[in-house]
Amino acid sequence: MTVRFNHTIVAAKDKVRSASFLAELLGLPEPQPLGHFLVVKLSDGASLDYIESSNDFPGQHYAFLVSEDVFDSLISKIRARGIQHWADPRGQHPGEINTHDGGRGVYFQDPSGHYLEALTVPYGGW
Template sequence: MSVRFNHTIVAAKDKVRSANFLAELLGLPEPQPLGHFLVVKLSDGATIDYIQTTDDFVGQHYAFLVSEDVFDSLIDKIRSRGIEHWADPRGHRRGEINTNDGGRGVYFQDPSGHYMEALTVPYGGW
């Protein structure tokens, strides 16, 4: 039996704002409601299901493997909108991207404080 990732639930202070932020930056389809969730569908069929909460939560890390053209578009949007971003997970290389493993990568936060990462080559290379 194979195993594939299907979905995860992400807590959000404002699920509409967070879901639209991610979908728009990554060039994904408009988020769709599903019960209590607002669902962002990724290219491989997996989904990020945003749920609104007033509870306190710790920001989580979500990493996305993206194509070169999606990365180019993402970086253009991040820079043109003045979204803070880093080349490293600790935020020491502010305003930069990395070239780890022969690809490119960037870290940024979503409106709810989750740490998003986009990379063009998986860790360890292909």
């Protein structure tokens, strides 16, 4: 039997704003409604299902393994829009990217305060 990740629910202050932010920055299809969720489909078929919440919630961490061309596009959009970003999860290297394991990585926040990461090589290399 195989095991594959299918979806997770992401709490958002404004599900349209947060889902659209992620989809646009990563070059993914427009988020689609499904019941009271707004669904961002990833290339591998998994999805992030955004739900609006008025409750306080802690920022979660979502990491995405992306191709070099997606990373190039992402970092260009981040810089062009003045989105704060870091080379590290603690925010000690603002405005930079990292080159861990021979790849590139960046951390940034979405409009709901979730911590997003994009990397081109998994930690530990291939």
